[in-house]
Amino acid sequence: xxxxxxTSVSDCFKSLKERRECALxxxxxxxxxxxxxxxxALRVLANNGADLIELGVPYSDPLADGPTIQAxxxxxxxxxxRLEDVLQVVxxxxxxISSSIILFSYYNPIYHxxxxxxxxxxxxAGVQGLVIPDLPLEEAEIVLKPATEIGIEVTLLVAPTSPxxxxxxxxxxxxxxxxxxxxxxxxxxxxxxxxxxEELISSLRTTTDKPIGVGFGISSPxxxxxxxxxxxxxxxxxxxxxxxxxxxxxxxGLKAIGEFCHSLKQAILQ
Amino acid sequence: xxxxxxxxxxxxxxLPDALGRFGFYGGKYVPETLMPALKELETAYAxxxxxxxxxxELQLLLKDYVGRPSPLYFAERLTQRYAxxxxxxxxxxxxxxxxxxxxxxxxxxxxAQALLAIRMGKKRIIAETGAGxxxxxxxxxxxxxxLECIIYMGVQDMERxxxxxxxxxxxxxxxEPVTAGTGTLKDATSEAIRDWVTNVETTHYILGSVAGPxxxxxIVRDFxxxxxxxxxxxxxxKWGALPDILIACVGGGSNAMGLxxxxxxxxxxxxxxxxxxGESIESGKHAATLTHGRPGVLHGAMSYLLQDTEGQVVEAxxxxxxxxxxxxxxxxxxxxxxxxxxxxxxxxxxxxDALCRVSQLExxxxxxxxxxxFAYLETLCPQLEGSPHIVINxxxxxxxxxxxxAKYLGNNEL
Numbered sequence: 001x002x003x004x005x006x007t008s009v010s011d012c013f014k015s016l017k018e019r020r021e022c023a024l025x026x027x028x029x030x031x032x033x034x035x036x037x038x039x040x041a042l043r044v045l046a047n048n049g050a051d052l053i054e055l056g057v058p059y060s061d062p063l064a065d066g067p068t069i070q071a072x073x074x075x076x077x078x079x080x081x082r083l084e085d086v087l088q089v090v091x092x093x094x095x096x097i098s099s100s101i102i103l104f105s106y107y108n109p110i111y112h113x114x115x116x117x118x119x120x121x122x123x124x125a126g127v128q129g130l131v132i133p134d135l136p137l138e139e140a141e142i143v144l145k146p147a148t149e150i151g152i153e154v155t156l157l158v159a160p161t162s163p164x165x166x167x168x169x170x171x172x173x174x175x176x177x178x179x180x181x182x183x184x185x186x187x188x189x190x191x192x193x194x195x196x197x198e199e200l201i202s203s204l205r206t207t208t209d210k211p212i213g214v215g216f217g218i219s220s221p222x223x224x225x226x227x228x229x230x231x232x233x234x235x236x237x238x239x240x241x242x243x244x245x246x247x248x249x250x251x252x253g254l255k256a257i258g259e260f261c262h263s264l265k266q267a268i269l270q
Numbered sequence: 271x272x273x274x275x276x277x278x279x280x281x282x283x284x285l286p287d288a289l290g291r292f293g294f295y296g297g298k299y300v301p302e303t304l305m306p307a308l309k310e311l312e313t314a315y316a317x318x319x320x321x322x323x324x325x326x327e328l329q330l331l332l333k334d335y336v337g338r339p340s341p342l343y344f345a346e347r348l349t350q351r352y353a354x355x356x357x358x359x360x361x362x363x364x365x366x367x368x369x370x371x372x373x374x375x376x377x378x379x380x381x382a383q384a385l386l387a388i389r390m391g392k393k394r395i396i397a398e399t400g401a402g403x404x405x406x407x408x409x410x411x412x413x414x415x416x417l418e419c420i421i422y423m424g425v426q427d428m429e430r431x432x433x434x435x436x437x438x439x440x441x442x443x444x445x446e447p448v449t450a451g452t453g454t455l456k457d458a459t460s461e462a463i464r465d466w467v468t469n470v471e472t473t474h475y476i477l478g479s480v481a482g483p484x485x486x487x488x489i490v491r492d493f494x495x496x497x498x499x500x501x502x503x504x505x506x507x508k509w510g511a512l513p514d515i516l517i518a519c520v521g522g523g524s525n526a527m528g529l530x531x532x533x534x535x536x537x538x539x540x541x542x543x544x545x546x547x548g549e550s551i552e553s554g555k556h557a558a559t560l561t562h563g564r565p566g567v568l569h570g571a572m573s574y575l576l577q578d579t580e581g582q583v584v585e586a587x588x589x590x591x592x593x594x595x596x597x598x599x600x601x602x603x604x605x606x607x608x609x610x611x612x613x614x615x616x617x618x619x620x621x622x623d624a625l626c627r628v629s630q631l632e633x634x635x636x637x638x639x640x641x642x643x644f645a646y647l648e649t650l651c652p653q654l655e656g657s658p659h660i661v662i663n664x665x666x667x668x669x670x671x672x673x674x675x676a677k678y679l680g681n682n683e684l
Contacts, residue, residue: 059582060451060582060583060584061456061460061568061569061583063300063301063460063463063464063467063569064301064467066464070450074450074451077582082580083580107299107567108566108567108568108575108577108581108582108583109580109581109582110581111566111567111572111581112564112566112577112580112581113581133301134299134300134301134567134570135299136298136299136300136301136302136305137302137305138289138297138298138305139297139298139299156302157301157302158302159301159302159303159305159306160303161302161303161304161305161306161307161470161471162302162305162306163306166305166306170302181301181302181303184303184467184468184469184470184471185303185467185468186301186464186467186468
């Protein structure tokens with residue numbers, strides 16, 4: 001399949017760096033409220049400043065997610081959304097949007113399908129990156145190696161609780177960028193971003209040249225700008241998008257996420 | 271029964287390895303935020319497990335507070351039921367964990383983990399519970415040591431186990447209802463893990479089974495290892511030899527591992543785990559993870575798992591809230607694949623029948639979980655030759671289940 005100038009996650013960050021621009025990465029749960037809206041949402045996000053898009057594959061036991069994304073995943077599963085359907089949506093929009101797509105999936109569905117066939121399948125659908133929230137460094141090698149061969153970048157997570165030696169090891173292995181979890185906690189909107197994030201970004205800076213994306217708990221343009229000012233290369237916003245899509249009709253939701261996405265990107269362009 | 275492709279003794283007793291693996295199973299599949307806490311727990315456990323002060327305090331409490339050692343009781347009338355006309359047949363003994371303080375084996379682990387938490391400087395305790403026995407045990411030790419206690423429990427289990435919900439609250443614990451999924455043990459465990467991810471710096475999670483990420487399967491097994499160690503001694507005293515067959519029910523598998531672990535290196539001892547077949551295997555409404563699941567990852571460990579064709583975890587079904595879990599401890603998966611232990615399943619009906627039978631033959635009302643182990647005697651005993659010594663882990667008492675059983679039997683006046 002030939003796609004519209006879609007670059008790898010790394011290359012995407014490279015060109016952002018050349019433009020001295022902080023990336024915006026919105027997250028949405030695939031299949032909520034329905035797959036048709038997900039396809040539209042991907043286009044809306046891409047047209048409103050999303051440099052990369054994180055697409056959540058619904059899972060029955062999302063341990064790292066707070067109530068908003070849990071509920072979205074449950075609704076999608078109740079509608080019978082399967083991985084094939086999610087990838088079908090990616091393939092459908094792939095030619096129309098230039099944002100790189102990062103799949104966010106828990107480990108069991110990947111393991112169950114067979115790691116290599118999963119990676120090949122998502123690659124064929126037009127996915128560039130992968131985040132597996134319940135696969136820490138110790139267990140990640142089994143995915144990292146085939147992913148490198150197949151051409152999917154697997155991004156590892158660093159948490160506020162990770163000690164510095166561990167941060168170094170994770171930074172070395174992480175592909176595309178490093179996903180810095182900004183809170184000791186699960187995904188979801190918080191009124192404030194912990195000031196500790198600033199420290200974490202600077203200590204990561206001393207250990208790696210790789211881009212740093214900050215996520216979990218960021219829900220407003222002000223917070224996004226704050227995180228960018230602290231030195232993040234990317235701001236990841238999830239629950240705030242999922243909630244905007246979930247609360248209203250699909251049309252209203254799409255309008256709301258478009259405006260919200262635009263406002264976030266404007267905030268970090270300043 | 272195939273024989274184990276391992277040399278006896280060492281290969282089984284020296285696991286898990288440094289990565290928390292039992293062969294292919296186990297490991298740590300958790301969000302990064304928890305990895306340092308698991309390491310901290312591993313370090314603390316390594317430091318204290320052989321520490322004389324820790325052991326002295328634990329042993330004294332196990333004796334005077336829990337009431338250990340629990341008796342090994344000869345079930346005479348149950349033995350008679352399975353006797354052949356010539357009087358030979360299985361000699362059935364019960365390891366009376368139901369006589370422990372709080373009425374089940376769960377207190378062995380809850381008590382020891384609380385002592386660990388205190389030494390780690392953590393004063394806030396969380397736990398998940400299904401049948402409520404682990405919740406009650408945790409609430410009990412938290413009361414005993416003045417620790418803050420939050421118990422996550424599925425709403426369906428709260429309904430099934432009202433008595434235990436009340437007991438926990440009476441003991442000063444906060445019971446947090448979990449509505450996600452079907453409101454059972456799986457969902458309660460997920461919610462407890464989310465709490466731990468959020469409050470990891472102040473909180474210790476007293477996980478109640480030999481499941482979860484490393485080092486939990488090892489720690490919980492070791493803290494219940496007292497069951498098997500006492501059993502070995504008591505068998506020596508009573509008949510001067512090892513038991514021939516051990517039987518225990520398996521949900522997550524803590525009471526079974528507690529009994530089995532002492533004997534995994536003794537190849538003459540048959541190890542039998544009994545799972546919940548729920549309404550029936552064919553109906554799909556069961557909790558027979560080892561006998562009908564496939565390997566996968568749930569709650570931090572690679573192990574057998576009930577899942578659909580997409581790798582989504584499916585809901586388990588059992589009349590017994592404590593066995594109503596789609597996962598199982600990773601060491602059981604290893605014992606199954608290696609052929610060292612055998613696993614079978616019995617239905618809700620067989621379990622309820624066994625509960626009634628044991629009540630009437632022995633004057634002991636076992637928990638519904640435990641009744642699954644007793645139910646398997648009906649299949650096993652006719653297959654046996656001679657008069658082997660069987661030890662059943664009588665893991666809990668059934669007071670908490672009388673409403674459920676009455677409802678099942680359609681006799682509300684019971």
